Amino acid sequence: MSRIVAIDYGVKRSGVAVTDELQLIASGLTTVPTTDLLTFLKQYLAEESVSIVVIGEPKQMNNEASESEVHIQEFIKKLKEAIPMIEIARIDERFTSKMAFQTMIDSGLKKKQRQNKALVDEISATIILQSYLESK
Structure with missing residues (x-):
């Protein structure tokens, strides 16, 4: 099987998460400056077998984009x-940043570590990917 990559897209930086080859476990991969995201993905997809790229779909509380x-x-x-041959999926990403922050608290990270926005983005991408896996 091939991996699934998820992106928590942001204007400044984007979190990236990936599954194992059996598509069972979602793990944070990295955070990339959004200006470099396409280059990063092209390089990653050239090195790894990826079947789907999941991109978070930000919605407001009234369900509008x-x-x-x-x-x-x-x-x-x-x-x-x-990358025309790659399948792209979207999944609702409401509350992922809040869930990521709570995950950081629950895992015992100190306040200084929780202020690392890049880590929040990476964890958010992992939550997006886990949500996608659970929806399958």
């Missing part, structure tokens, strides 16, 4: 042009 969806759609268009 959030303002960052415009940026995500632009990125998806570029991703499809750069």
